[in-house]
Each structure stands twice: as structure tokens, then as C-alpha cells.
Amino acid sequence: GSLMQTELFSAHLDDKIGSSIQYLKKLREETGLENIHQVFLVDKFGFLVGSMPLEDVITFDFNKTYRDYLSEQHKMI
Secondary structure, three states, X not given: OOOOOOOOOEEEOOOEHHHHHHHHHHHHHXXXXXXXXXXXXXXXXXXXXXXXXXXXXXXXXXXXXHHHHXXXXXXXX
């Protein structure tokens, strides 16, 4: 259990990566959110469709969306 991620951060497929990073920074400042290892990706209905490791988030093009990431990296959606 000590290695389990207890805090979650999600983003919609069509959110730009740069925008969600800004939102994550804001949450960290306001709520003390930390220990985030991945972004959980949800569709317009809020259903989980995938995830993106934080190291990929910070190195992927900030102007692209999570949908772009899934399409390019996993040939999905």
C-alpha cells in the first residue's frame, strides 16, 4: 500500500496538455495535491479511456490534446 497512488488527477481527451498542466499546478497550490504519477483520461461522459504517465505529459507537445497523444503513441481513438 505504501507505493499506491492515493490522489487522482483526470483530464478530458480533448483538453490541451498545457492547459491541464496549469490546472494541476493550481490544484497543487490550492489543495496541496501531490504524489501524482499519471493523468487519467476520460471521455465526454466521464468514462476512463486511458492514462498517460506524468513523464510523458511533461515531454509531449503542450499544444496538443490527450486524444493526440493516444492517437500518436498507442494508435487509438
